[in-house]
Amino acid sequence: MSYKERSIWVSLAITLYIWFNYFSELxxxxxxxTLTTSSMKSALxxxxxxxxxxxxxxxxxxxxxxxxxxNYDEDERDKQISLVGNQxxxxxxxxxxxxxxxxxxxxxxxQGLVDALSLPSEYAIINIIIFGALTAEITKFSTQIFYxxxxx
Amino acid sequence: MGxxxxxxxxxxxxxxxxxTQQMLADIVGVSRQTIVAIxxxxxSPSLEVAFKISEYFNVPLDTVFQYQ
Numbered sequence: 301m302s303y304k305e306r307s308i309w310v311s312l313a314i315t316l317y318i319w320f321n322y323f324s325e326l327x328x329x330x331x332x333x334t335l336t337t338s339s340m341k342s343a344l345x346x347x348x349x350x351x352x353x354x355x356x357x358x359x360x361x362x363x364x365x366x367x368x369x370x371n372y373d374e375d376e377r378d379k380q381i382s383l384v385g386n387q388x389x390x391x392x393x394x395x396x397x398x399x400x401x402x403x404x405x406x407x408x409x410x411q412g413l414v415d416a417l418s419l420p421s422e423y424a425i426i427n428i429i430i431f432g433a434l435t436a437e438i439t440k441f442s443t444q445i446f447y448x449x450x451x452x
Numbered sequence: 453m454g455x456x457x458x459x460x461x462x463x464x465x466x467x468x469x470x471x472t473q474q475m476l477a478d479i480v481g482v483s484r485q486t487i488v489a490i491x492x493x494x495x496s497p498s499l500e501v502a503f504k505i506s507e508y509f510n511v512p513l514d515t516v517f518q519y520q
Binding site: 304451452 | 481484
């Protein structure tokens with residue numbers, strides 16, 4: 301497994317771990333009716349801080365484990381795989397943007413979704429965007445891993 | 453069935469004193485995994501990398517890569 305591929309696997313694991321924590325915290329806040337703007341801001345701040353801290357730690361640990369390739373720069377195949385990953389992520393983000401706009405312009409169309417989420421409308425829109433961005437990120441990493449495993 | 457790009461890099465490495473994939477990767481400026489992918493016909497390199505490989509082995513480009 302190349303340095304780059306290993307790095308992507310760890311980033312995917314970090315992303316899943318952090319966002320699973322965020323959405324489970326959100327879920328329990330909704331269930332217990334304790335969701336407020338400040339509790340959501342606090343949860344989002346935790347996500348940002350944990351992402352930065354874990355990404356720094358991940359790069360340090362991988363550089364120590366595989367110190368021979370610590371200064372490895374992307375080659376042309378890495379760049380192409382990265383481009384395909386970004387392209388797939390872009391489709392998801394575009395879809396999310398359209399979904400968010402539809403939700404804002406035609407709230408009745410997405411009333412079912414708001415009811416299912418059990419969130420006030422202003423929280424629903426924020427979390428639709430966050431969920432879309434997260435799905436895009438996971439899609440990017442998954443696409444890259446797929447092409448590294450299958451060959452490109 | 454469609455044509456695809458195949459190559460003789462494995463044989464050329466063998467003929468060049470059993471050169472390792474890592475050595476070739478360092479010479480042409482890609483990762484060892486990219487050389488592995490090229491040898492298995494899973495990745496078609498850029499023209500630049502293709503020319504670097506043929507230049508290193510001192511053979512014409514169509515000796516290294518064929519479209520068949």
